[in-house]
Amino acid sequence: MADPRAIRTRADLSAALERMFRSDGRSYLVLATVAGVGNSTLHDMVNGQSFPRWETLRAVLAACGVRDGQLDAWKQAHARARADQSGSRELGDRLGRPLEGMTDPFEQQLEIHRAVQVTTGTAAADLAPLPAYVPRAHDRELEAVVARAVAGRSQVVVLVGGSSTGKTRACWEALHLLRGQPRGWRLWHPIDPSRPEAVLAGLPRIEPRTVLWLNEAQFYLADPVLGERVAAGLRELLRDPSRGPVLVLATLWSADWDTLITRTEPDRHAQARELLAGRDIPVPDTFTGPDLIELRRQAGGDPRLAEAAEHATDGQITQYLAGGPMLLGRYRHAPPAAKALVEAAMDARRLGCGPYLPLDLLAGAARGYLSRAQREQAGHDWLRQALSYATTRCNGIPGILIPYTPSVAHNWQVSPVGQQFQPPGPFGPLFRLADYLDQYGRRRRADLIPPNHFWTAATAHAFPFDWTSLGFAAWHRGLYRHAIQLHKNAAACGDPYAAIGLVRHGDKLSFGDRRPAQWAAMHTSLEDPGAVAELLEALQEASAPGQIVVVLARNPAAHVRLDDPWDVGLLLSVLRRMGAGGQVRLLLARDPAAHVRLGHPMGMTLLLDVLRDVGAGGQVRKLMARKAAARATVDPRQVHALLNELKEAGVDEQLTELIVKITGLASLDDPANMAMLLEALRAQAAGDYLEMPDPTFDNLQPSAIAASLKEQIFAAEADKLIIGVDETGVDDYLRALRRQDPATRIPFDDPEGLADLLGALDYVYEYDLTQALLDRDPAAHIPLTDPEAVACLLRTFKDMRANKQARELATRAARHIALDDPDAVAHLIAGLARIKAHEQLKMLLTRDPATHACLDDPRAVAHLLESLQDVGVNDRLRMSLARDQLQVLLARNPAAHVRLNEVSAVEPLLAALTGVGAADQVTTLVDRLPAAGKFEQFIEIGDNWERFEFGREPDGSPAAPWRLTDLR
Numbered sequence: 001m002a003d004p005r006a007i008r009t010r011a012d013l014s015a016a017l018e019r020m021f022r023s024d025g026r027s028y029l030v031l032a033t034v035a036g037v038g039n040s041t042l043h044d045m046v047n048g049q050s051f052p053r054w055e056t057l058r059a060v061l062a063a064c065g066v067r068d069g070q071l072d073a074w075k076q077a078h079a080r081a082r083a084d085q086s087g088s089r090e091l092g093d094r095l096g097r098p099l100e101g102m103t104d105p106f107e108q109q110l111e112i113h114r115a116v117q118v119t120t121g122t123a124a125a126d127l128a129p130l131p132a133y134v135p136r137a138h139d140r141e142l143e144a145v146v147a148r149a150v151a152g153r154s155q156v157v158v159l160v161g162g163s164s165t166g167k168t169r170a171c172w173e174a175l176h177l178l179r180g181q182p183r184g185w186r187l188w189h190p191i192d193p194s195r196p197e198a199v200l201a202g203l204p205r206i207e208p209r210t211v212l213w214l215n216e217a218q219f220y221l222a223d224p225v226l227g228e229r230v231a232a233g234l235r236e237l238l239r240d241p242s243r244g245p246v247l248v249l250a251t252l253w254s255a256d257w258d259t260l261i262t263r264t265e266p267d268r269h270a271q272a273r274e275l276l277a278g279r280d281i282p283v284p285d286t287f288t289g290p291d292l293i294e295l296r297r298q299a300g301g302d303p304r305l306a307e308a309a310e311h312a313t314d315g316q317i318t319q320y321l322a323g324g325p326m327l328l329g330r331y332r333h334a335p336p337a338a339k340a341l342v343e344a345a346m347d348a349r350r351l352g353c354g355p356y357l358p359l360d361l362l363a364g365a366a367r368g369y370l371s372r373a374q375r376e377q378a379g380h381d382w383l384r385q386a387l388s389y390a391t392t393r394c395n396g397i398p399g400i401l402i403p404y405t406p407s408v409a410h411n412w413q414v415s416p417v418g419q420q421f422q423p424p425g426p427f428g429p430l431f432r433l434a435d436y437l438d439q440y441g442r443r444r445r446a447d448l449i450p451p452n453h454f455w456t457a458a459t460a461h462a463f464p465f466d467w468t469s470l471g472f473a474a475w476h477r478g479l480y481r482h483a484i485q486l487h488k489n490a491a492a493c494g495d496p497y498a499a500i501g502l503v504r505h506g507d508k509l510s511f512g513d514r515r516p517a518q519w520a521a522m523h524t525s526l527e528d529p530g531a532v533a534e535l536l537e538a539l540q541e542a543s544a545p546g547q548i549v550v551v552l553a554r555n556p557a558a559h560v561r562l563d564d565p566w567d568v569g570l571l572l573s574v575l576r577r578m579g580a581g582g583q584v585r586l587l588l589a590r591d592p593a594a595h596v597r598l599g600h601p602m603g604m605t606l607l608l609d610v611l612r613d614v615g616a617g618g619q620v621r622k623l624m625a626r627k628a629a630a631r632a633t634v635d636p637r638q639v640h641a642l643l644n645e646l647k648e649a650g651v652d653e654q655l656t657e658l659i660v661k662i663t664g665l666a667s668l669d670d671p672a673n674m675a676m677l678l679e680a681l682r683a684q685a686a687g688d689y690l691e692m693p694d695p696t697f698d699n700l701q702p703s704a705i706a707a708s709l710k711e712q713i714f715a716a717e718a719d720k721l722i723i724g725v726d727e728t729g730v731d732d733y734l735r736a737l738r739r740q741d742p743a744t745r746i747p748f749d750d751p752e753g754l755a756d757l758l759g760a761l762d763y764v765y766e767y768d769l770t771q772a773l774l775d776r777d778p779a780a781h782i783p784l785t786d787p788e789a790v791a792c793l794l795r796t797f798k799d800m801r802a803n804k805q806a807r808e809l810a811t812r813a814a815r816h817i818a819l820d821d822p823d824a825v826a827h828l829i830a831g832l833a834r835i836k837a838h839e840q841l842k843m844l845l846t847r848d849p850a851t852h853a854c855l856d857d858p859r860a861v862a863h864l865l866e867s868l869q870d871v872g873v874n875d876r877l878r879m880s881l882a883r884d885q886l887q888v889l890l891a892r893n894p895a896a897h898v899r900l901n902e903v904s905a906v907e908p909l910l911a912a913l914t915g916v917g918a919a920d921q922v923t924t925l926v927d928r929l930p931a932a933g934k935f936e937q938f939i940e941i942g943d944n945w946e947r948f949e950f951g952r953e954p955d956g957s958p959a960a961p962w963r964l965t966d967l968r
Helices: 010-024 028-035 039-046 054-063 068-086 137-150 167-177 195-205 227-239 254-261 270-276 290-299 303-311 317-321 324-332 336-350 359-369 372-378 382-391 435-444 452-461 466-476 480-492 496-509 515-523 529-541 545-553 565-577 581-589 601-613 617-625 639-649 652-665 671-682 702-718 729-738 751-763 767-775 787-799 803-816 822-834 838-846 858-869 876-891 903-915 919-928
Strands: 155-161 186-188 210-214 246-253 280-282 401-404 430-433
Touching: 010 039, 010 068, 028 039, 028 054, 039 054, 054 068, 137 155, 137 167, 137 246, 137 280, 155 167, 155 227, 155 254, 155 270, 167 246, 195 227, 227 246, 227 270, 246 254, 254 270, 290 303, 303 317, 317 324, 324 435, 336 359, 336 372, 336 382, 336 401, 336 430, 336 435, 336 452, 359 382, 359 430, 359 452, 382 401, 430 435, 452 466, 452 480, 466 480, 466 496, 480 496, 480 515, 496 515, 496 529, 515 529, 515 545, 529 545, 529 565, 565 581, 565 601, 601 617, 702 751, 751 767, 751 787, 787 803, 787 822, 803 822, 803 838, 822 838, 822 858, 838 876, 858 876, 858 903, 903 919
Parallel strands: 155 246, 155 280, 186 210, 210 246
Antiparallel strands: 401 430
16 A cells, blocks of 8 residues: 655655555456546546546545545645645736626626617616626526536536627626635636637646636637647646636637538548537527516616617617617618728628738728729728728727727737748738627628729738638639739748648649749748648649659658647658658657647547558557557547557557546446447457446437447347347346336437337337337327427338327428428428328428528528429329429529528539529529639539639629739
8 A cells, every 4th residue: 555645746646546556456447436436537547647636536545445544644645746736836827817806897808798878867877887687598508517617527618609699798697606606716818919829828827716718719719720729728628637627618609610510621620629519508699588578677777778678679689789780770871981991891801801900901992892983972081081980989889890909910820830920011000890790791791702902902911811711712702813812922921721722723723834833832831740741732633743842852841740640640641652751750750659649539540550551660659658548538439440540559458448448438327328339349349358337227318228229239130249248138228228117207309219219129029118108199299399300200100000190290290390491391291201191291281381491501492392392293282282382482582592601502402493493593593603602613514614714703704814924
């Protein structure tokens, strides 16, 4: 038994715990279960990867046989080690400010919108800085997250919604739960010198009971250079129990949320997606029902609420309070020059510029938004007058354009070599577009291409780091000449992704000119290994071997960062494939195994695979010695490949540790988690390592039980021994399930899950349980909010010959289903047709879904068009109803109204419109493609490729022939 009196440092404590664990002899899983702690928690504290709380350490010590009389000595040892871990930092050097002293968010510059001033009643000086607060449903969800942080568990939460919907104010209100806690909390809002740089610099200093205030989190996480490092650092912070609890409060616009959590190729936001997935709380745009009642109740004590309740339209209370409608009115009634200035700002933001816009950019672009007559009438003083109108405060809120004078402009992003891009000259005054009008412009101007003046001004006056995004925006709209110029400028500043764009754009234009590739090869930064790999591949695709030689001669292996395992593995793979053996050896000599971040299963998988392929066995062993497997993020969807790599590498200890870890972290009361776990472990013969206990079925959600039961069935049919599950496993599983009385306890809130469960039970002849579920009449209780799931359940009822249930559910759905979602209605039409529910189908069509369908989603509209066309030919009335609905839908001109923000969604609608003979709508949709950034699709239709060989102009006409020598 270790002597606690000898423990002075964190390393001493870790070594003592490791000796105690080895002498105990039990596995991590068994010992963690006895101690009542997480398996990964035990593993990390024993191996020195995290510092335990005293309560956790005491539970483990008791499980190892340490008596009560010895605990005092261990507690003193824990305190000594804790002091060593925290250091002797002075109190004044702590990050953030105590929450107890923070009562005014405007003093702390927390970026909450100021409320409009009332025009009648109480004087502004007598009102609190913020209007009275009306809690809504999202506030209750947020309170639950904060309560978990108070209880000692680090949390991250992101409020997602539109501009001025109350996201930041909700975060401020949630802080009240942290004030008055026995051990005080602090708040840190990192912004200087830039937001991502501030986070990265401060992360090592964050102490327990700190709130990280990440308002507009896209500026932290979507940064093209530092965003992934910020996300990875936050993930490490949150998973380290010794540094918690911490609370990350973030806000995002809906579009930015979609960008960060959507997997792309290449995967630019993998770390951000892992950080945020499942952590969102939607904030609605409007007040409804009980919210409005509470608003009116509180309005008597705050005239600002009273005015909002009286004048706000469509329940947009927070937008009214933040002055959104007022700003919109000022924009709509602005003089031509001021409106041109604002529209230039709107286009700059939606096409890729950062939040702070140089006046020279806006002024130079604005001329192109004015007609000749308007320019002549504007006079020589037009800019001063336009700027005065746009910046004028109104009713206490900032104007449309908000002057900004930072010490460092926050959209001067850091360059790939760690230095800030230096602007080519003084930028002069900077302005920020009001958020509400920023979002308005993104919606209402989505089908417009800015004039040539905009692009010329952007090339001359935009921040250098914005040139890359602007260049891609120009290329995707067919403005080839502007795109090449912008990317040439950005590549000269070292931006690797601009250089990649320059190579690929130049190759597509087929000028037979190697200068774009030469420019890229000579100027691109060599710090980002993923970007270097992509550039080399782009040069290879462009048949530019000479430029590949130029890049390799610049010795990228000596310059690239070694922190990201995926990017390092990708570069090694590309160098190997190109025969650059010297670069491979130099990169391996820099010892990437000692430097890459741990915890990313897919990145680790790729790197291990490549290291084995290049014969770097020593690097494989060194990487494994860092406990790479044990540090991997537990995601059953990603561990398959990593398990295979560990097995191939022959590192049985690491393989065992990873299996133990993912098994220990699986929630045994959630059958769906068990199902994913079984799938991840099956191929590894995991039964050789451990045994899984039977599920407890505390969670009786039908989808979870169905998923787990299907795994059991699959395992039995494969006739493999998997964690104690063989050909008798299904029977054992069903017996465990029956003991929970599922027939009376399973909720009917998930129609698709119920369909899966009924199908699985029917497959294993579990007729009694199936009938018991049907006797509860699920058709009368299933919610109708998801018509696709309802259609799935209808098919299941029909396949099981539960005809009474099928008829009852079909009738309910046809009569009461919501008609605004065209995709949902299409699924229901198909489901009713498939089970031959002809009367219910007529009933649904008679309700006129074509008039009620929302026309935003092109894929959903295409699905409804196809469903109406395919209803069937056996019933004249049904055919007539379907044809009428088809004509009603086409008469609403969906091609002119659908959103075009997703490439893959346009093709189904084009096909559907062609299939129903709507040639004029096909033309309308095709003509909208370039302005929506879908020029690549546009030129593939008809003779567009020949007509637009040199690109197009903003007005839609083909561009005149031009050469690369025409560029500056």
